[in-house]
Amino acid sequence: MSDEKGRIFREAWIAGVTKHYPGEPKPGYIAPWDETPDWERASAAAVYQQVHDFIHATEGSAAKLTREQKGRFVALCWIGQIFKHFDDPKPAYVADWDAMPEWQRETDADIFERIERDVTARTS
Numbered sequence: 454m455s456d457e458k459g460r461i462f463r464e465a466w467i468a469g470v471t472k473h474y475p476g477e478p479k480p481g482y483i484a485p486w487d488e489t490p491d492w493e494r495a496s497a498a499a500v501y502q503q504v505h506d507f508i509h510a511t512e513g514s515a516a517k518l519t520r521e522q523k524g525r526f527v528a529l530c531w532i533g534q535i536f537k538h539f540d541d542p543k544p545a546y547v548a549d550w551d552a553m554p555e556w557q558r559e560t561d562a563d564i565f566e567r568i569e570r571d572v573t574a575r576t577s
Contacts (some may be wrong), residue, residue, distance in 0.1 A: 465560075468567075469556075
């Protein structure tokens, strides 16, 4: 199940990058699951689970969050994974919300909403 959750996260990321990235995204941004590094696959599954648990813990009331709040939650969870896997990450990898590019903020919000749809579908 963890692999499935990570794949859902990754698919949402790729869809968001494809939709929001200005110009041609870097190949690593849209690499398929099987070409994604192990740390990144583990991080995708972990963040999916964090969003899933948050939605459940709020008994679905997380749906009332603004799109920005949803994106911020994903971004913060991802930054936690970066710190977990890298001792001295590049500042851009752990940038706060306001320092993130618009395409990345939009993609993170899309990811939350994709997981939200998945959680809702599984509980209905």
